[in-house]
Amino acid sequence: MNHMPSGVEPDSTAASAPEPRLRVDQLTVRFGGLTALEAVSFEVGRGEVVALIGPNGAGKTTVFNAVCGLVRRAAGGIRIDGATAPNRPTGLVGRGVARTLQGLGLFDSLTVLENVLVPLQAQRGGGGAGRTADAEDTASGCLAQLGLAHLAAVPVAALPYPERKRVALARALVTDPDLLLLDEPAGGLGEEDIEALGAAVREVAASGCSVLLVEHHVDFVMGVADRIVVLDFGRVIACGTPDEVRADPRVEEAYLGIEPAA
Numbered sequence: 107m108n109h110m111p112s113g114v115e116p117d118s119t120a121a122s123a124p125e126p127r128l129r130v131d132q133l134t135v136r137f138g139g140l141t142a143l144e145a146v147s148f149e150v151g152r153g154e155v156v157a158l159i160g161p162n163g164a165g166k167t168t169v170f171n172a173v174c175g176l177v178r179r180a181a182g183g184i185r186i187d188g189a190t191a192p193n194r195p196t197g198l199v200g201r202g203v204a205r206t207l208q209g210l211g212l213f214d215s216l217t218v219l220e221n222v223l224v225p226l227q228a229q230r231g232g233g234g235a236g237r238t239a240d241a242e243d244t245a246s247g248c249l250a251q252l253g254l255a256h257l258a259a260v261p262v263a264a265l266p267y268p269e270r271k272r273v274a275l276a277r278a279l280v281t282d283p284d285l286l287l288l289d290e291p292a293g294g295l296g297e298e299d300i301e302a303l304g305a306a307v308r309e310v311a312a313s314g315c316s317v318l319l320v321e322h323h324v325d326f327v328m329g330v331a332d333r334i335v336v337l338d339f340g341r342v343i344a345c346g347t348p349d350e351v352r353a354d355p356r357v358e359e360a361y362l363g364i365e366p367a368a
């Protein structure tokens with residue numbers, strides 16, 4: 107925690123009131139002639155869990171990519187802890203941001219422990235130089251927290267999918283992020299694993315880390331999120347608590363394909 111932003115310009119006009127962890131302000135992203143996001147605004151507070159939902163192609167992953175500086179913003183701003191996030195994907199760990207990927211992105215030939223050490227090694231100088239006893243303690247502690255300690259020496263390729271997903275979560279958490287981005291964390295998991303995932307996410311949030319997640323599993327989202335932002339065709343069509351969003355007829359129409367009652 108308490109990451110000092112690096113590679114960002116703190117705004118001299120920043121007020122003394124605490125900034126939200128993440129502020130997305132009037133964000134517009136275009137891919138050629140396609141407007142993937144149009145003036146999208148929302149915030150994630152400290153220790154808050156916010157879910158981004160919406161139909162396929164609504165722009166959810168593009169929001170993540172914009173927060174990480176992976177896509178160019180046509181307009182609008184992104185601020186992390188009050189500092190303007192640069193339009194490039196470097197220095198994320200230094201700014202306290204960690205992300206999981208839909209495709210997991212693990213190194214199959216490495217062991218579970220080695221995978222979780224990767225971000226620490228990158229953070230502490232890269233290569234073998236980063237593999238210190240201290241880093242191994244941190245990685246082992248993170249594995250234990252997610253019930254993976256007994257798998258530390260197992261190559262990731264030998265693990266079933268739910269365990270691989272937990273390794274990906276451990277790898278994101280090992281740098282002790284302030285803002286955790288989870289891309290479809292419940293995808294491909296059974297009910298028991300989804301329940302454990304929900305508990306892990308709430309525990310992360312209780313420690314003060316803010317969580318922004320993209321997810322199609324509506325029951326999981328309703329159970330874990332403090333607030334939900336609903337996207338459709340690149341625009342925010344609803345934002346509120348799970349109960350507020352569930353009761354919103356525009357959400358039913360856009361997301362569940364149900365026509366609102368006349």
Ligand SMILES: Nc1ncnc2c1ncn2[C@@H]1O[C@H](COP(=O)(O)OP(=O)(O)OP(=O)(O)O)[C@@H](O)[C@H]1O
Nearest residue numbers: 137140141142160161162163164165166167168169
């Ligand atoms: N690199 C890209 N080049 C061109 N178009 C893109 C690119 N990335 C995304 N898009 C388009 O932008 C729109 C938003 O895509 P995005 O992947 O953000 O949606 P999504 O809500 O995450 O969808 P899904 O739920 O299917 O993952 C889509 O029309 C998609 O085809």
